[in-house]
Amino acid sequence: MRPLIDYNRCEGKAACVAVCPTQVFDLRQLTAAERGPLTLAGRLRGFLHGGPQAWVTRPEACKGCARCVAECPESAIRLVP
Numbered sequence: 001m002r003p004l005i006d007y008n009r010c011e012g013k014a015a016c017v018a019v020c021p022t023q024v025f026d027l028r029q030l031t032a033a034e035r036g037p038l039t040l041a042g043r044l045r046g047f048l049h050g051g052p053q054a055w056v057t058r059p060e061a062c063k064g065c066a067r068c069v070a071e072c073p074e075s076a077i078r079l080v081p
């Protein structure tokens with residue numbers, strides 16, 4: 001399993017970074033190209049909070065514990081095979 005982040009929802013509050021036991025996540029600013037596919041609401045949300053968003057830097061380290069899914073305040077993470 002690995003986490004998949006919905007960037008239309010993520011506000012970079014870093015709960016996933018804090019809770020993940022294997023340091024799968026980091027925070028970084030999305031590039032303009034990465035923001036391109038977002039919905040208008042997602043782009044507006046990113047513009048308004050203005051900060052970095054969660055990024056899956058080490059997907060191979062995921063143990064599938066789902067703590068990130070449970071702790072994300074925006075319900076922006078799901079696990080995929």
Ligand code: SF4
Binds near residue numbers: 020021
């Ligand atoms: S499922 Fe567990 S190990 Fe995998 S990214 Fe989320 S918190 Fe980390």
